Amino acid sequence: MDNSILFCATVDYHFKAFHLPYMKWFKEQGWDVHVAASGEIELPYVDRKFTIPIERSPFSLKNMAAYSELKDIINGNQYRIIHCHTPMGGVLARLASREARKSGSRVIYTAHGFHFCKGASIQNWMLYYPIEKMLSRYTDCLITINEEDYTLAKQRFNVPVIEHVHGVGVNTEIFKPIPENEKAARKKSFGYEPDDFLLFYAAEFNGNKNQEMLIRALALLKEEVPKARLLLAGDGALQDRCRELAERLNVSNLVNFVGFRNDIPTILPMCDVAVASSLREGLPVNILEAMACGLPVVASGNRGHRELIEENRNGYLVSPNDYMLFSDRLKEIWRSREIYQQLKRESRTMVKNFSLDQITKELSEIYLRFMVEESNEAQSKYYRAYL
DSSP: OOSEEEEEEEETHHHHHHTHHHHHHHHHTTOEEEEEEESOOOOTTOSEEEEOOOOSSTTOTHHHHHHHHHHHHHHHHTOSEEEEOSHHHHHHHHHHTHHHHHTTOEEEEEESSOSSOTTOOHHHHHHHHHHHHHHGGGOSEEEESSHHHHHHHHHHOOOSEEEEOOOSOBOTTTSOOOOHHHHHHHHHHTTOOTTOEEEEEEOOSSTTTOHHHHHHHHHHHTTTOTTEEEEEEOOOTTHHHHHHHHHHTTOTTTEEEEESOSOHHHHGGGOSEEEEOOSOOSSOHHHHHHHHTTOOEEEEOOHHHHHHOOBTTTEEEEOTTOHHHHHHHHHHHHHOHHHHHHHHHHHHHHGGGGBHHHHHHHHHHHHHHHHHHHHHHHHHHHHHHHO
């Protein structure tokens, strides 16, 4: 069995966004790196890329073809490690790896946030929990990215190795604060005034991300903080509904729908507060990036946000859809320069545990365990044959 790893996910953009540093790490160890996902993106550090028709919907018939192709890829290449991500990527890769595991392949699955968790609907528990319970039989290592999922997995799943890592890592050299004079100049370059109070949220417009809460909070904020501006980055099915809500609440001139952006590292440092309204998160990268830029955070209370935000230390947590309290927390930050500066400092301090360097260290220790395990097994077989 050669030194090779297969990374599998639903779409290849997932790897471009989150996992290139770890693919690079494997290349530095002298391993071959293969990728299986849908999409046509060219990825660095990849020796071979398989484009297969994985669909997000578990009910898509294309996933049957994707499973068949993935099984042939895995059985034909005899990977030492298979690391799968995303719900459907994780389902198909673990099912397709059953024969390969008998030959020594090791399967790692990173859960980027279970759909069943405290406060999740009974439907989510009935649908997703039995699937994950069944698939745990075909998993050699389960990686969770928040403490709540880690605790749940340890209690409920019979997986040989269950680990907790601090997310996918944020590059603190790219996402970092800028001096006040540069911040003012950058605001002007984007059409804002230096004293505008910029609130930023980057997320797809869907029911879970819940941008309507932020628009309602802004409507309550505008009287006391007339310079408040809400920047909403991203696209999605519910964007038009959010635009209509902003018009009904007479804040359409204060909400900027800036669309999908490739310049988040430029926009974030000029903003004043990161806001987040989602109902469910695993460990949100958008909040980590904001913290790395030294932004205070006001966010809805969910397991991912609770992992990153400590009340009165680097921000505030608010019950989902309590837009009145959300607005009050923003007012507190706006009123007090002292509170604002303290929250900024703590965000930058706390994000160190989630840096790219830290996550590379945590993941490499997990990978090395399976590399050494395979090497020891091969060595044992040699000595048994010799004796």
